[in-house]
Amino acid sequence: MSHDDFATEPVPGLPEKLPQGEAMLWRGAPDFSAFAWRGMHLRGLSVYFGVLLIWYATWVLAQGTPLREAALGTGRLVALALLALGLITLFAWMVARSTIYTITTRRVVMRFGIALTMTLNIPFKMIEGAGLRMRPDGTGDITLTVGKGARLAYLMLWPHVRPWRLAASEPMLRSVPQAERVAQCLGRALASAAGQPVPMIGAAGPVTAGAQEQAAAA
Secondary structure, eight states, rough: OOOOOTSSSSBBTSSSSSOOTOOOEEEOOHHHHHHIIIIHHHHHHHHHHHHHHHHHHHHHTTTTTOOHHHHHHHHHHHHHHHHHHHHHHHHHHHHHHHHHEEEEESEEEEOOOOSSSSEEEEGGGEEEEEEEOOOTTTEEEEEEEOOOTTTOOHHHHHTSBBBTTOOOOEEEEEEEEEEHHHHHHHHHHHHHHTSSSSSEETTSSSEEOOOOOOOOOO
């Protein structure tokens, strides 16, 4: 992923250089194709539009509409469906390109925003738990459960938030490549910071404190 758009940042994805004693453990971004297909439901929408087009074509032919008129009407619907899917794909690409997730030894940082850039710092002391949802292609979503004192607006975080948790928003690292490895990295960092095991929901049991992962390559 190119970070040319972030040339003004002292460290890509971070609003400032890390203070002394804090190290970067991992940095990454959503996988574009995985985010488009599942995060933006492009697969489901494609099936929906396909079924809708078949139903429309069958219905107009059953009404006795001439084949040429039926084809023209169906063609217009196809064009609209492709336009909608294209816009969703473009949005997914822009989200993936403008987002950077960072895990340090003290916090999780989410840098996102297409038109308006925002940076969300989530110190480990605010994180009560983390959940991992793996996908067959190795990508996955990592959800962070924050304390009740942290007021995070759902609309501000979207789409980097767990769906439908409106009352208590849960930040989410979406469509992360090698998600299990990233979740283990986060689990070790949380456990090390807390001085006790911190379970990763969906991972293979509790993650115990251990040696911290070295800083990821830029």
